[in-house]
């Protein structure tokens with residue numbers, strides 16, 4: 112069986128481990144490594160995964176090494192593995208590295224690893240924690256067909272995926288999916304605030320907005336028609352919805368969304384420098 116190691120046992124690692132175990136991966140085929148004990152011991156107890164405070168032990172255990180630390184630590188973690196490879200403590204050949212770190216390029220990871228190892232960059236988003244994630248995947252030239260399949264299996268355990276043809280598209284995925292749950296949160300917050308101004312209680316406002324957003328998302332997911340058609344279906348001529356939508360258009364909603372997404376892309380490019 113394919114063995115998978117998670118370097119870093121935080122939120123994203125936990126989400127993927129839960130998805131994998133729920134999809135039938137045996138806990139003993141997974142090892143989580145984390146310097147502090149609490150999170151890795153919790154995963155070990157709950158899902159019977161192997162655990163360690165030693166990244167090298169975890170990397171040695173696995174065929175697939177998932178780098179789940181914060182972006183500023185990726186370089187240190189990879190250099191640690193490169194040193195272990197150099198002194199013969201580990202054999203990194205035939206292993207594939209999967210990085211979920213925003214803003215860390217394949218070239219930076221390979222440079223820190225001191226070798227052209229196969230690297231798959233993944234850009235997931237937070238709904239992965241519920242199995243409702245949306246991830247973009249980019250494979251470096253060194254990644255084999257089988258390793259691509261393994262990466263795909265890993266991320267489909269927590270949601271849907273698309274493969275990207277160029278690494279630059281990772282920045283676009285950040286704008287469209289990675290950062291995007293927060294756009295919807297912001298919109299819902301704005302509606303919730305005004306519902307309170309209109310006199311609904313805190314709980315009522317939350318429920319009104321939450322249930323409406325959930326219903327709208329489900330309608331999009333369950334109807335294979337353009338989203339614009341769903342909008343038109345609920346917009347009677349001269350009615351209340353049309354009045355609200357006209358105001359959104361008059362105030363430049365499309366341009367605002369475009370500007371916000373472009374700001375995310377610009378920031379992603381700055382972070383990668």
Ligand SMILES: NC(=O)c1ccc[n+]([C@@H]2O[C@H](COP(=O)([O-])OP(=O)(O)OC[C@H]3O[C@@H](n4cnc5c(N)ncnc54)[C@H](OP(=O)(O)O)[C@@H]3O)[C@@H](O)[C@H]2O)c1
Pocket residue numbers: 118119120121122123124144145146147148150166178179180181182184188211212213234235236237238289
């Ligand atoms: N969360 C998301 O939805 C999301 C979305 C897209 C991308 N990502 C990416 O996923 C990565 C992880 O994010 P996260 O939200 O899971 O962060 P997190 O919850 O802070 O988890 C990071 C984990 O790494 C551990 N760690 C620190 N130094 C380490 C080392 N030298 N070796 C091994 N483990 C180490 C930390 O342990 P201690 O707590 O003991 O320090 C922590 O448990 C980031 O690169 C982020 O960009 C996350």
